[in-house]
């Protein structure tokens with residue numbers, strides 16, 4: 001597919017950190033032919049909703065820090081319904097603002113089509129919109145996204161209050 005390779009080449013010209021590299025040596029694979037980029041590891045819905053915008057934000061910060069050509073991604077993946085973006089040598093602003101902003105957004109964005117998520121699947125935890133949830137409902141059970149996000153934050157809170165009780169009882 002020539003057009004896919006061409007668009008990948010353009011993508012890497014603008015965002016050099018999307019170039020696939022050996023994670024130990026940092027070398028680009030010898031037979032690399034632009035048929036894929038690191039961004040392919042991002043689930044389709046998220047890529048559609050904010051993938052390139054996230055790269056733009058990172059690029060802008062790296063240009064500002066004069067680090068665009070040195071910055072490396074180690075892995076892009078999904079874990080418990082949230083984007084994880086692992087890298088080497090990011091700036092303070094990327095660590096505190098840019099990357100967390102998109103990780104937060106991913107938990108609320110349909111992993112399949114990129115629309116706002118309304119549900120979370122409970123087998124393999126992933127956010128979905130109503131339409132996509134309907135299309136895969138034979139394989140998954142769902143809970144409302146508010147319930148899921150609320151539960152995640154309540155678990156943190158209850159652990160905290162438990163620790164406080166322990167402290168009081170001492």
Ligand SMILES: [Zn+2]
Pocket residue numbers: 110111112113114115128129130131132133
């Ligand atoms: Zn969807």
